[in-house]
Amino acid sequence: PDDDFRAIGLSRQKTKYINNVAQFSLDNDISFDYLNKMTDDEIVEYLTQIVGIGKWTVQMILMFPMDRPNVFPVDDLGIQTKMKAWYGVDLEKKELRSKLTQISEKWSPYKTLACKYIWESEL
Incomplete structure (x- = not known):
């Protein structure tokens, strides 16, 4: 195989x-x-x-297959790129993940849906 x-x-x-x-x-x-x-x-x-x-x-x-509603993949490059631009975040690595996670808390318990909108949106 x-x-x-x-x-x-x-x-x-x-x-x-x-x-x-x-x-x-x-x-x-x-x-x-x-x-x-x-x-x-x-x-x-x-x-x-x-x-x-x-x-x-x-x-x-x-x-996706499990359809869990409150997941935020902070390490996703598409999420990071768009959120950095939209929120004016000029950080990298650990500081970036911390800031984006903090921002995403407002979206709870619908973080998954918010991420799907981010992926589908234009920069």
Whole structure:
């Protein structure tokens, strides 16, 4: 199977990550029925145990297939770029994430919807 992944253009590293997800799913429950019993933070903690799965990936799972209403993917480049322009934020890295998270608190409990509007909007 690894050769099949490589044949369609996936790197060795991405192939390894796909195998990590597959092995984790064989060893652990990752069904939506199981995950829906958890908070967003618990799901992030649970799924980021998988090497190759980061917080942003889990947040996208929370926002889209799981339809969780209050997710703010602060590390998303599209979110950062537009919010920096709209709110006049001239910060980087940790300070930027802190400021954008602070701004997003006003959107609670509808942060996911706000992010979808940001992604669809013009700069």
